[in-house]
Amino acid sequence: MGVSPHQYGKARRIEGLRSELRSGTDVTSAVYEVGFNSKQCRLRPGEARTGHDPRRWRDGGRGERIYYTVLASDLGQVLVAATNAGLVAVRIGDEAALVTEVARRVPAGRFSS
Numbered sequence: 001m002g003v004s005p006h007q008y009g010k011a012r013r014i015e016g017l018r019s020e021l022r023s024g025t026d027v028t029s030a031v032y033e034v035g036f037n038s039k040q041c042r043l044r045p046g047e048a049r050t051g052h053d054p055r056r057w058r059d060g061g062r063g064e065r066i067y068y069t070v071l072a073s074d075l076g077q078v079l080v081a082a083t084n085a086g087l088v089a090v091r092i093g094d095e096a097a098l099v100t101e102v103a104r105r106v107p108a109g110r111f112s113s
Helices: 005-022 027-033 054-058 095-105
Strands: 065-073 076-083 086-093 110-112
Touching: 005 027, 005 054, 027 054, 065 086, 065 095, 076 095, 086 095, 095 110
Parallel strands: 065 110
Antiparallel strands: 065 076, 076 086
């Protein structure tokens, strides 16, 4: 798949961080809860590929413009969504369901295709 075990582990921690922030956990607690070693875990926008600042993710993407496209692939339709800071989502499935899922995860974001 072209992903190292380190990259996979970091991606899983970032997904856990997003989940913790959506549930209302403060940024510092969420960072440690998901297994990052310190608050200085390179979570500045873009560096951890969170797609935006953790506080904005906690606030549902408030103020973020999220650009997305849906492409056909051998695996089905693929949605790719990103902000100017980095990647927000890559999902495979039905186009309407994909857009709905990403919008649910970032309810305060503004989407542009």
